[in-house]
Amino acid sequence: MGNSEKTKNYLENYRKKLDEILEQIDATVLTQVIDVMIAAFKSKNTIYVVGNGGSAATASHMQADFSFFVRYFTKFRPNIIALTDNVPIITAVGNDTSFDDIFVEQMRGRFKxxxxxIAISASGNSPNLVKAVEYANSIGGNTIAFIGFLGGKLKDLAKVPLYTPNPKGDYGPIEDIHMILNHVIVNYLSTDEEFLALTEN
Incomplete structure (x- = not known):
């Protein structure tokens, strides 16, 4: 089998993995995620996004999409912050206290x-995400988790867990799906009448 055929077969198998995960997305839970976000925008509350590694990149991407895409196509200015992006604070907290505290320390005195x-995690077990969700819940925040694998602790901790199971350790496809979910939400909101009504205010 030539390299071209091997690549073609691998690509097809990877696509099938993505299709299998996409088919497991619960539209009812996705609607709950969107509703929570719209409610926050209406009440002028802030949405914070966190993740590690590839999920940190997705968190930053989500902030970029809402900050640029939504602002570019509407008059609305959503308040969404990726706590993954302040490298000085992350390294200071990680060095001086614990990497487990890099997000919760940014939330103290700020999160209302x-x-x-929104906690993005393949495993749902990252200690820094678990602590952040626990803190948000403790002060009356709304918590959403994008999770894969077996769901982990975030499946039970988050008030709205968007769980799409996939084989443990298979990071690529689940991280792809989380990025797709970001794009689904952003593009959906750009056509949603309730959300667009906010842009006129």
Missing amino acids: PNDVL
Whole structure:
């Protein structure tokens, strides 16, 4: 089998993995995610996004999409912050206290009741995400988790867990799906009448 055929077969198998995960997305839960975000935008609350590694990149991408795409195509200015992006604070907290605290320390004194925390994780078990979700819940925040594998602790901790199972350790496809979910939400909101009504205010 030539390299071209091997590549073609691998690509097809990878596509099938993505299709299998996409088919497992619960549209009802995705609607809950969107509703929580719209409610936060309506009430002028802030949405915070966190993740590690590839999921940190997705968190930053989500902030970029909402900051640029939504602002570019509407008059609305959504308040969404990726806590993955302040490298000095992350390294200071990680060095001086614990890497497990890099997100929760940024939330203290800033995160308010009815603010939203979106935690993105393949495993759902990252200690720094677990602590952040626990903190958000403790002060009356709304918590959302994008999770894969077996769901992990975030499946039970998050108020709205968007769980799409996939084989443990197979990071690529689940991280791809989380990025797709970001794009689905952003593009959906750009056509949603309720959301667009906010842009006129």
